[in-house]
Amino acid sequence: MRPLAVGRGELDVWLLPPPDSPRDVPGHELDDRERRRAEAYRRPEDRQMYIAAHVGLRRVLAVYTGLAPHRISLGGERHGGGGERHGRPVVLGVPGAPQFSLSHSHGLALVVVAQSRVGADVQRVPSPGTAEVCLPTLHPAERRELSGLREADRTAAFGRLWARKEAYLKGLGTGLARGADRDYLGEGGLAARPPGWMVGNLPLCPTHVGAAALLGSGDRQVVMRAVGAEYLYGLDAVERLQALPPGLRSMLRDPHTMPEGR
Template identity: 70%
Template structure:
């Protein structure tokens, strides 16, 4: 990834940039004027003030991150949101419209943390708070039969963590497809363990995160992917020169998202 002034960031094939975005301490710090009418309308639909603030902060953060890649002011970036058909089912993914070389991206937010994943190829990302045992029990019937068997074979203390990692992988993949949970979660097996299992044409895996949340990304293609994580401080994200500060941030954590399926195929075909 190149680094420098606003508009100079870029990702290449085989790379993923992951940005962790905190909500501000005060809702007054969220520059809502940078959002479009659709985003403001969606924010107003949240009943709880905390949820509304998280949504606003996530979308302002997304626009400021994208500005560091495109060189376009956050409020002027033409972001097309998720689309839904007449039956309410999700159709398509959010994207930047009409900007040559704009990166692909995916946004997720959960319980005080937003995550933006940026790549040169089709991508989905998901972040969730670590689930409770009750959540695991309630969601088990929705999983692929092989995933259920793998989870039920694990000791209770390990099952909750394994489910959290699996569920974020599943949601990241479905967001990458553009269907979200309109596609039944049990149709695709992403494996509840570290065994090499993924849908054809996708690389899916978890990324390192803080103790209270789990996250994953899914990218179209194959082969190992280099992941760079950055945690944007609140004083950077909501500063007047936020875009410039984001563009100059050093990598926080580097990791490699292993394509275990491709590796397994390679070993079987020397």
């Protein structure tokens, strides 16, 4: 089969489940750096989630590159002074390879694929306590918006906001080292969001919130695929993923062209 191509005006979203058993995950597809990072996790369940998410990522990327998962070389987008690569991960040595971002949290992994720079975040719906602790770290305008909401609404709004913020910072390649208070990603003033980026939440399950950030302008179509464990971890996973039809479709709206209050 020919490699899958993501459309210029599209964002492909893959929802990846954990395996039914740790024995189902072929850890040999990971590189040495991924194995070292996996071993750094103290809790076995966290280690298995990391391994499963990165095996899933490699199998999804195989669909777009035509390479076997273990032959895909991943590294940071820029070289460091010591010869190491840093920053947002990219596919190395494959001209025209798509941009991607991976996030995983509490039993769910999210991979987004696009032609332009992209970031993604998924996390379990936060508790009210988590929202209150993180509130002071936000942009001043975001704090004002959330403080005016009832506790139940504030917790849900914080979860959506934090997912948007992490997706954007991953798209930049800085992560939270940039500081959560520097950029406005709230809902009350869409035109005040970072220029040149489209950032929005994704329709996920009730237990998780997710978001994607895409460099560029103009509305983009989001094509989502929810993958079953039997598709992702079988011996013919890449072929089955390639043949998996698109599921839910939605839109990632350009905030700078949307009416205020929408």
